[in-house]
Amino acid sequence: MANPKRKQSKRRSANRRAANAFKAPQFASDSSDGSLFRPHRVNPKSGIYRGRQVLNVET
Numbered sequence: 001m002a003n004p005k006r007k008q009s010k011r012r013s014a015n016r017r018a019a020n021a022f023k024a025p026q027f028a029s030d031s032s033d034g035s036l037f038r039p040h041r042v043n044p045k046s047g048i049y050r051g052r053q054v055l056n057v058e059t
Contacts, residue, residue, distance in 0.1 A: 025038060026038070026039060027039075030043050030045070030046060030048070032046065032048070033045070033046060042054055042055055044057075045057065
């Protein structure tokens, strides 16, 4: 089995682990009612996607 030739620095290990950190989700705001939703998805409050009504939402 292959072994590393040199010790890996703490900095390099920390940078590798930092790439796997969780990020806060991005949100888009609806222009009609201002509600927040995930981009490229149907707005769950209004049922509108890209300006078209795609879901029947009971209010």
